[in-house]
Amino acid sequence: MDPVTALERIAFLLERELADPQRIEALRTAAETAAALPPEPIDAAQAARLPGVDAVTARVIADASVGRSPQYLLETEARAAAGPAPTAAAIRLREKLQGDCHLHSDWSVGTASPERMARTARALGHHWAALTDRGLAPDRLREQLDLIEQLNPRLAPFRLLTGTECEILPDGTLDQDEDLLRRLDVVVAAVHTDPGDDPAATTRRLLAAARNPLVDVLGHCTGRRLGEHPRPPAEFDADAVFTACREHDTAVEINCHPDRRDPPDDLLARAADLGCLFAIDTDAHAPGQLDWQLDGCGRAAALGLDAERVVTAWSVDHLLAWTGAR
Template identity: 40%
Template structure:
């Protein structure tokens, strides 16, 4: 049974969390976190690499011990160390670490100080004021814990789009391997390329429903079969992901694909248009009375209700129906439009590959340019560069540009925005850079006015070109900090500063609606990967998906410009 990279990475992350809760050696904790990042960043299956005889110890941050553990996981699906230490840490403490601002050590402190045994106990402690009395917590933290637990989504299981893809695409390929299968697609929020998915909906058109269902339920990652009929089945994969499969008649393929892609609000709007024309639209087709007049493909469905085909990424009932009716659908940006990446790290800070290796990888992507933006000095935990180190890197980039062909490296830096809105380096050094990405990495708990003013002050410096991951969120781990996004967009417009759409699937920051807001105000978006390895450059496609959900066109995106035009665009007034 194949083991996916995300499963291995999740095991290592879980080990790191448990070790940190147990107050283990911080270097040991960091080793597992780094290994998780390395496995997650691989563009190829680690299991396949092992089958081909690759020495995983040669990967960054792996080594012989962790390579051996990966081999055991691939062979058995288990990690003995994880089983051992899991017995010593209550699951409720692990769940509490998913509350923003409550890391493993603070979660352990909470449970020990108050003698808690469950999340219900934690919620009661937040409600009756006991948490605020613990040193280092206080009223604000107590309120945040209470609010997060009240939301009820701490234990909710949703997979990031990249993880869902890792499980869904091999399953789809397995289904497509059966004789008599005509078409198969994953629909739902996955097809709309949302940031996270709760489950997968797979549609199949074929002649033998029973045979298709048998093939589906025989997939080697199926752990539980909830239902199994002639045209429909529901299973749960080993990963815990629920998958629903429906076998559809070919004459209804387009109607079913439209219906099960959603969104619900988009479908309701479509059905109303059909009703206005005396028609009925459902998952079986478009009908006039009892006669099906369309249904075999989606274009027929949209034609039948008086609209051009609408890209699934736009189907959220956010004005796409009206835009389609008026011939104003956006010409969405595509991956092939991207000319370079404006946010990447090397071994100089917390990256896993050297300057030369990152340059070569960007060249393989077909890019004209790559900005090297290692962390600034305040990011000590990420190996942030001091002033002398950054100056040396600027010289090294200039020297490397003299030696390489087909790619231009831009000397940049991801500069910390300090609490007061100042920057981590003096202007005399920043002036030497081709590109400055200014980012918030600390003081997340400032109120909305203070946080917004802080970032705007950073933008006041004309040497800042891009605000990195503007809202600071980590999907499933940390909510966005309080921020007046409309005010931020307005300030970016008047100052000629770009905002980043961080393409790393754990961030996807900005959100789609914020991308659209920025474009409507004439603020350019830089879709960048924040790559910490050569494999991280492949994340650009997730950023493109997010940009398309935000209605972005090629002209809205800074790094669709060729090198010469980019250099001109980076010159702020």
């Protein structure tokens, strides 16, 4: 393993575990420096004098330059391998996934460029991914559409789809120009602000999105947070909302972000019982987080969901036919 590969692999794994973004950025900066080094051994003291390289990344570069697995990499991989093993059914479903309907770049809340996110998704075996940056002004979103059009010939046969994550406003409308939404391949709609403690109002808000023909995926429907700043799931009439999703062919997102894992198990089971389609999405904000889908596959497989009901297991042509028909 060469120094660049080692540094990028550590950064990828640290992104998966939601580690300190500054440490991840230091690894990627060191990888850029290491890319210019000749393919010959270098010791840690020499490496530490290179621009953008600190003592930790210098040791990684030194070890990898002589073909030795860096200790930092071994420790990071060990943490990634810890925890319960996925079921065989989860692995089988993950192998059938072809894309991801929900990811962000540095155009909004993400840390990496659209091209890096796309190339990482392709390296993970995806055939397509939808870039769904949130909160872009219409002119800025149009700029991104032009960028994606320029990127796709370089990414082929992988395809980066156009998209956005819309906020479902309190009155049920979306925070983006409707004519622009009609141009997009994939539209995810979600609530990010605290919906309050009025289940009837939250139900009306989610029903409006589920019934909106411009919305393809109902994202992290309860809005709960599980991390350092927890937020309880919003209460709403789940039967009404999920029935509307089924009747209007809107997919319910199985959000794989470890801070969300939304919807909770009981609501996910209810949506499955009511016959909904699902999108197993990462909600990734960094390249390594694109590898989170296995958790959602485990939750889906435990309910007996097959690939036919998971839109992220569909081919790009099948997916676009579905979103276009809606």
